[in-house]
Amino acid sequence: MTTFSSPSASPDQRSQEATNPHSPVVEFGAGKPLRLDSGVVLSPFRIAYQSYGTLNADKSNAILICHALTGDQHVANVHPVTGKNGWWETLVGPGKPIDTNRFFVLCSNVLGGCLGSTGPASINPETGKPYALDLSIITIADMVRAQAMLVDHFGIDQLFAVVGGSMGGMQVLEWASSHSGRVFAAVAIATGARHSSQNIAFHEVGRQAVMADPEWREGRYLEEGTIPRKGLSVARMAAHITYLSETALHRKFGRNLQDRQNVTFGFDADFQIESYLRHQGMSFVERFDPNSYLYMTRAMDYFDLAAEHEGRLADAFAGSKTRFCIVSFTSDWLFPTSESRTVAHALNAAGASVSFVEIETDRGHDAFLLDEPEMFSAINGFIRSAARARGLVQP
């Protein structure tokens, strides 16, 4: 047997969160259009979000969390589809480094996402059918523009902090660059100011896997009642390898066999690592929209902050008053420390205030989502010091 024996959430159930999410939603109607980098004007559109804590009287204690490629707005609450804890409960919550007793924490599903914000699985008001590939390509800057409109909706002039890892970190850098005055402090973790050629290559493999699945139906799978399950699974399996490290994989799985004493001389999942990856692939399909995966990966590929400033990254941060904290991990080969160092050097050259820590770990790119005490202690110190500077008194 080489096929995936997956439990199947029906396309209806899967698209439920895309069209009718558990999260609150802000509708931006005809009076509030969004001009995308592609030149297309998106209107109407909507943004789904989660919030935690209380916004103070002068609205100075808001922290925006930006989620990663396959993340969502459910930072610190049980996920409505998977039933799992919030993806960043290690960092965000009462008494945590991002303390919800102290800060108003906001996280929105990115534009192009599939958990309630306008994305390819949303209904196109012009046709009454899902957008599929009729939605314009979305960029990181577009995601940030939409977030800025959500922040406006809350009447917040300046965010105390914008925090994110990986694709979330790209949004943090974009915020600090193009909405500099609205960001008091920025925490960019395991990220870079551009997507490298190798990263684009991995994303292309993923996209081709999705599009090669006959069930993809040129993107119209929702209308046709199918789902490119195998394609998206393979995309996730390949991507998942890039989130780990060789050392961590070997430590966790080695060459161990899965529920058997000997290899089977076949193509079943003999090795634990195979079984693990297949599980990762299948469970991903249950919660993520395949077209959304195409849009998210494309947004990351197009990101190149220096290119918007004639190749000089420092110019992206010229005159910035934002305090920056840049975090990288020694074993992250997707966004290696050199990418973070490039950002830190550019911030130095721009005369910005920057902290840059590299955390020693063998857990690869995914370390930013895991229990990494040194990362927590660095972010905690950074946030506390920034809060003092912002005049936010400890309750």
Next chain:
Amino acid sequence: MSLNTASRVDFDVIASLVNPGARVLDVGCGDGELLELLQNTKNVDGRGVELSQKGVNESVARGLSVIQGDADSDLKYYPDAGFDYVILSQTLQATRNPKNVLTELLRIGEKAIVSFPNFGHWRMRASLLVNGRMPVTEELPYSWYDTPNIHFCTINDFVDMTREIGAQVETAVALNAFGQRIGFNMPWGFWNLFGQQAVFLLRR
């Protein structure tokens, strides 16, 4: 590479040379002790660069703006005159190219504050003369083969280098073995013999 003593006598001298509210870059800031002192007592806008990851992480956890970097290779990323003071405390002797580093300090900062152990101190001279071996002292506890301090100099050597790069000595302080300032108006040669450490305030 900073020396790891709990209370560094040169810190108070350095702090006394910094004007309140100044923009300060501490190159080789260790765990951030001096930067924290300067922020608390002089309300400076402080930044740091530190080679060791442990030092960087400790500094950032203290709430300081510190990045991991190397004095020899990373100062070039800083813009001209971005700081009022650039501090190099007990780090000069550990750099690969001290002359280049000193030149960079005075490009980045209006002024530079440099503290270093004086290899011309009489104990060093006596140790070498009597024992015929590289001195190992309480303050400089490394053997010659494992020391990070690859470019020791004396006060006289340092003064020569400031002349070579065209830097002006605005203030100089020598500290004896008890951490006390050696009186003013002494010739360099006297300081060179009795100063265990020196702190220089330089300008372009």
